[in-house]
Amino acid sequence: MIAPAAESAPRPEVRSWRRRLTVFLAILGPGFITANVDNDAGGIATYSIAGAHFGYSLLWTLLPITVALIVVQEMSARLGAITGKGLGELIRENYGLRTTFYLMVALLVTDIGNTVAEFAGWAAALEIFGIPRWVSVPIGAFVVWWLVVKGNYKTVEKVFLIACTVYLTYVASALFAKPVWSDVLKQTFEPKIESSAAWILMIIGIVGTTIAPWMQFYLQSSIVEKRIGPEEYRLSRWDVIVGCLVAAGVAFFIVVACGATLYPKGIRIEGAEQAALALVPLAGKWAGTLFAFGLANASLFAASILPLATAYSICEALGFEAGVNKSWAEAPQFNTLYTSMIVIGAGVILIPGVPLFPVLFLSQVLNGLLLPFVLIFVVLLVNRVDLMGTYVNGRVWNWIAWGTVGVMVLLTLVLVVATIWPGLFPAA
């Protein structure tokens, strides 16, 4: 109800501040969730390895990476808020069906690989707690399926926001690891550059895991879904910024947890679950348990979002009926896509003796190959006056955007090359 004319606010500044906070909390979600899902199984593994193998020396890279993440996410959010359309739809309307079709095929293949990786993370984390994968994976897949089929946007978003808070376990793990904080801070703000190939590859790995193609699609669709328009956009931008900062904070604590414990002992790891196990004797049972719990949460969280975001993006772009509350007959393509992604993602993990490495390898490479196209489309679209009006990038922002995109693309391509031909970087 509006306040009647006679009853004007006695303390306008207080009221408007409160009102703004309320509105912000209502808008909070898309940016926050997207940035946090980014710390998925693969992300946690990468940060763990960075901490274990390089101590705190890579912490400073998180600062520029966070800026890059904010720049890229902000543009997607802005596109969604101003045009009211998803990224797939916009690409189709402006660059044609054929381009969109191949882009969507690439997105599908990439995201199937990513989903497999998430279920692998989930299985590995629960094995630490003594739950075998043939129990944990079907349960995980069912929870993912059930959450989406039974939920609507508001409840699902709440569950996701709660899942975001579980990332705080990494702060606890880092505290249990008793790092020397003066050392941590010093290395965070004093960039140190090494020239070894392993070091360069590690940086590229961190960059590659930070921005994934599906995030741009997912973020933009959620903004549209939440009906955030030009008026709400200013606040929505803070949702994006806060989300990216929190996600970067989590990455920071993962690196610190591993850097304080595994690095001095020279322990080499290949995955997040090994980090969790290695933490137990060094930082106590709790540090390891919380670390594993965080991994389980992050993996399942990402496994819920990936199939859904992918199925939505594809259906939206190709003009198929989409919606979780639609029956198989009403939305056959959507349901087939969504369900088969979960079934494949969970199924691959259950095949006895399946080599996971090639799958993760492939999804990493595809992510890298797809990303340049997605980012370039985002920057091109965000600069279209006919779509964005006065909301196009300003000149300075545009330089930052193209610069960021250029660096991201370059680093990701190097990662792809290095993944395919490891011999090029001998020390890796």
Add this chain to the structure above:
Amino acid sequence: MPLPAPPPTRSTAVPAHEGFFVSEFLGETVRDVARQPVGKIRDLAVSTGVRSPFPKITGLLLRDRFDTFVLPWEDVAIFQRGTVRTRLMKDDLLHRPPSEDEIFLARHLLDKQIVDINGVKVVRVNDLKLDVVSGDLVLTAADVGVRGLVRRVFGAGITPRGGRLSDRSLPSRLIPWDSIQPLHPQLDRLETTLPQERLQRLHPADIADILSQVSGTERTGIFRKLDVETAAETLHEMEPEMQAEILEDLPEEHASEILEQMPADEAADVLGEIEGEHARDLVQLMEKEAAAEVTELLVHDENTAGGLMGTDFVTFPPHLSVRETLLRLRPIARDAEVLFYFYVVDEREILLGALSVRELLAADDDVTLEKVMTTPVKSVTPDVPADDVAETMSKYDLLALPVTDPEGVLMGIITIDDVVDRLHDMPRRHRRRLR
């Protein structure tokens, strides 16, 4: 600005058969009489000034290495799959730049959203079907099926030449032009002999459903085209947030007109969602009486009986005869939103009793209302919580419940549709569901 229709001197060789698809011609090389390439087809133009039931192709947008120009349809001699020829030599062709009066099929329709009026759905155009109607090439349908999608992506190459077998197995969905409402603002300028506002034919609930599926600008665009009455009914079917969004985007005069048209309680709910100052401006623009009713309702919390109630109710004095009541009721019934019961009040407006229309019809002509009315009547005060109102109405099977102040003065009524959401514990309004 209407252009004169091209003279009917048609002799373009267009084979009359199952029709063409726009995608089959995009990128096709156009050659002149001497088979010299003139340019590649970028798009097909339709003039806005030409009146016909179906949009008539008036030119081809060509691109050669140096520029982009329109080849008028009169200069096209042969138009077939794989062969498009001009009537003249390349150098004799007029290079006309695309004009403001032209709409381009690929640019303004292909890959865009349209409303399928019969299916009541927002769909995306995969391809466009062209047919030959009395010598002219016209746009007859939009292909929104998988077959069109495959044709666009893989081209005609996937189908064996002439046979076109393989794509027959895919589901085809064509929407005829007369049941399409395009959403691109450019298409509004198209003059056709078919009614432009096809959306108006739909039930307001269906229009609301469609509006919830499109983006903000398109939503406002569609809404602007509806007449005030349909607009008010459509708004009534939407969830409050979106109602507010739409009204905020409309010019204030238009918005206040729609508000006047809505039942006062509904209008008050919408205004409650609009930011304070703007809402006040809208109320001020409304017609006095309607504005007063709405303002009165605005002071109540929306989760109480006062927030739910409407002021659209009918009262009669107790001593009136049934015959007289019936006479007076008839004109009122024409305008009433819903008329389940009417109420008997004394001169101080204090609620004495209620009577259903059925009871009135069943009663003898000469008795007075106080003899046949039901009394006492179940009623609530404005501060009663909405959920309790719903419970009361459900328990006593009431279609309407009067709201009175503590002295018993009748203030408004709550009808069953005001509380039906609370009874079912599920959203009635149209909301896009999520991911």
